[in-house]
Amino acid sequence: MARVVICGAGIAGISTAFHLTRLGITDVVVADPRAPLTLTSDKSTECYRNWWPNEPMIRLMRRSIELLDGYARESGNAFGLNRRGYLYLTANDATLQSMVTQARAASRAGAGPLRTHTERTERYVAAGSEWFANAPEGADLFLDAGSLRRHFPFLSDRVVGGLHARTAGWLSAQQLGMWLLEQATAAGASLIRAEVVAVEHSGDRIAAVGFNDGSRIETTTFVNAAGPHLRRVGALVGLDLPVASEVHAKTAIRDHLGRFPREAPMVIWNDPQQLGWTSVEAQYLRDAGRRDLLDILPPGCHGRPEGGLESPWALGLWEYRTKVREPTWPIPTDPLYAEVVLRGLARIIPALESYSEALPETVVDAGYYTKTKENRPLAGQAGPEGSYVCGALSGFGIMAACAVGELVALGIAGARLPRWSRWFELRRYDDPKYVASLAEMPDSGQL
Numbered sequence: 495m496a497r498v499v500i501c502g503a504g505i506a507g508i509s510t511a512f513h514l515t516r517l518g519i520t521d522v523v524v525a526d527p528r529a530p531l532t533l534t535s536d537k538s539t540e541c542y543r544n545w546w547p548n549e550p551m552i553r554l555m556r557r558s559i560e561l562l563d564g565y566a567r568e569s570g571n572a573f574g575l576n577r578r579g580y581l582y583l584t585a586n587d588a589t590l591q592s593m594v595t596q597a598r599a600a601s602r603a604g605a606g607p608l609r610t611h612t613e614r615t616e617r618y619v620a621a622g623s624e625w626f627a628n629a630p631e632g633a634d635l636f637l638d639a640g641s642l643r644r645h646f647p648f649l650s651d652r653v654v655g656g657l658h659a660r661t662a663g664w665l666s667a668q669q670l671g672m673w674l675l676e677q678a679t680a681a682g683a684s685l686i687r688a689e690v691v692a693v694e695h696s697g698d699r700i701a702a703v704g705f706n707d708g709s710r711i712e713t714t715t716f717v718n719a720a721g722p723h724l725r726r727v728g729a730l731v732g733l734d735l736p737v738a739s740e741v742h743a744k745t746a747i748r749d750h751l752g753r754f755p756r757e758a759p760m761v762i763w764n765d766p767q768q769l770g771w772t773s774v775e776a777q778y779l780r781d782a783g784r785r786d787l788l789d790i791l792p793p794g795c796h797g798r799p800e801g802g803l804e805s806p807w808a809l810g811l812w813e814y815r816t817k818v819r820e821p822t823w824p825i826p827t828d829p830l831y832a833e834v835v836l837r838g839l840a841r842i843i844p845a846l847e848s849y850s851e852a853l854p855e856t857v858v859d860a861g862y863y864t865k866t867k868e869n870r871p872l873a874g875q876a877g878p879e880g881s882y883v884c885g886a887l888s889g890f891g892i893m894a895a896c897a898v899g900e901l902v903a904l905g906i907a908g909a910r911l912p913r914w915s916r917w918f919e920l921r922r923y924d925d926p927k928y929v930a931s932l933a934e935m936p937d938s939g940q941l
C-alpha cells in the first residue's frame with residue numbers, strides 16, 4: 495500500500511516525489527526499471543531560461559527558476575547553477591528586427607526588462623561565470639556589432655546584433671536530480687526497480703499499480719512521469735495522450751586547443767546557414783547520399799562550454815533534420831553530426847575553424863523531445879480520479895522540472911493551484927477555443 499505511486503525516475507518523477515514530501519505526503523513510491531535519470535534526463539544540455547515567447551511558458555519557467563534558486567541556496571549550490579545567460583545572434587538585419595519585436599513581446603509577457611545597447615551606450619552588466627545571484631533580470635539587446643563584440647570579442651565579425659537573455663544559464667541535471675531524490679528519500683519516499691505494466695481502477699478511481707515482476711501496490715494515486723513512454727503508460731489508465739517524440743542529439747567536443755571561451759554564455763545562431771565544404775568534401779557528401787548537408791540548414795545551432803573553467807569540453811547541438819518517431823533504442827544519430835555541429839558553431843566562434851583539418855574527440859548522444867503540439871507540458875490531473883500526468887517536457891524538462899513537479903504535487907495534496915496551472919492541464923484540450931487557437935500559435939521558442 496502507498497499513498498502515491500510514480501511511474502518514472504526521470505527528472506519529472508523525482509521532482510514530483512520531492513515536492514510531495516515537501517507538502518507532507520511521504521508515503522510515495524517511485525518505480526523505474528532503470529537507474530534514476532538515465533533515459534532522457536542525462537542527455538540534456540542542462541540549460542534553463544525564463545525567456546520564452548508566450549506568457550504560459552514564462553510563468554512556468556519563472557516559478558521553476560525561483561524554486562531552482564531556492565534549492566541552490568539550500569543545498570550550497572550542489573548542482574552548480576550559473577546565470578551566464580543565452581546569447582541569441584544573427585548576421586542578418588531583418589532577423590535582428592524580428593528579434594527586437596519578439597524581445598519586446600517576451601518582455602511585455604513577463605520575461606523581464608529589456609535594455610537596448612548601441613555603440614554609444616555602455617550600461618551592460620557582464621555575468622559572473624559560476625554563480626547565479628545578483629545577475630540582471632530580463633535581457634540585453636545589442637543593436638550593432640560593435641557593442642556586442644566589445645563584450646563578446648570571440649564572436650564572428652558577421653554578427654550584426656543579438657539578445658542576451660539574463661535569467662538563464664545552466665546547471666548539472668544529474669546533481670539536481672540526485673539532490674531532489676536524496677531529499678525525497680530522506681523524507682520517506684522510496685525508489686523501486688520495476689516497470690509499471692498495469693494500473694487498476696475500481697469504478698473510476700485508481701486502486702492499484704501492477705509491475706513486471708508480478709507484484710502490485712495498492713494506491714489511490716498514480717503519476718505518469720514516463721518521459722518518452724508517456725503515451726504508452728497513459729494507455730494503462732485509458733488515455734490517448736496527445737504527444738509525439740522527436741529525436742534530438744547533442745555532441746560533447748574535446749576542445750583541446752582551447753578555442754571555445756570558457757566564460758561564454760550559451761550561444762545560439764538564429765540564422766539558417768550553408769556550411770562551407772571544400773569541393774572534395776562536397777563530392778564525398780554527394781557520393782555518400784548526403785546532399786542534404788550541402789543545402790541551407792535551419793537556424794538554431796547552439797553550444798556552450800561544459801565543466802569548470804579548466805575543463806576542455808564544450809557542448810554543441812543543432813537539429814538540422816527533425817525526426818519524429820515512436821521512441822525506440824538505440825536512437826539512430828547522424829554519423830556526421832559532430833562534424834556538422836562543429837562547423838555550424840565555427841560560424842559563431844571563428845576560432846573553432848582550427849578544427850576544420852582534424853576533428854577533435856567528440857561524443858554524441860541523443861534522446862527524445864516528447865512534445866504536445868503547442869510544445870507545452872502536461873502537468874496535473876488526467877484520466878480516472880487519482881490519476882496524474884507529469885511530462886511532455888520536450889527540450890525544457892530540466893528547467894521546468896521543479897515547477898511541473900510542484901504543480902502535480904499541489905494537485906495531489908488538494909492544495910490551491912496557481913491560476914496559470916490550467917494552461918498545463920490535459921483538460922485544456924476540452925476547450926474548443928483553445929484547440930482552435932493551436933493552429934495560430936506562433937513559434938514555440940524551442941531550441
Ligand SMILES: Cc1cc2nc3c(=O)[nH]c(=O)nc-3n(C[C@H](O)[C@H](O)[C@H](O)COP(=O)(O)OP(=O)(O)OC[C@H]3O[C@@H](n4cnc5c(N)ncnc54)[C@H](O)[C@@H]3O)c2cc1C
Pocket residue numbers: 501502503504505506507525526527528529530531532533534535536537538539540541542688689690691719720721722723727742743744859860861862863884885886887888889890891892893894
Ligand atoms: C539532446 C537534448 C538536449 C536537451 N537539452 C535540454 C536543456 O538544455 N534544458 C532542459 O531543460 N531540457 C533539455 N532537454 C530535455 C530534458 O532532458 C527532458 O525534457 C527531460 O529529461 C524529460 O524528463 P522526464 O523525467 O520526463 O523523462 P525521462 O528522463 O526519460 O524519464 C522517464 C523515466 O520513466 C521511466 N519509465 C518509462 N516507462 C516506464 C514504466 N512503464 N514503468 C516504470 N518506469 C517507466 C523511464 O525508464 C525513465 O527513467 C534536452 C533533451 C535532449 C534529448
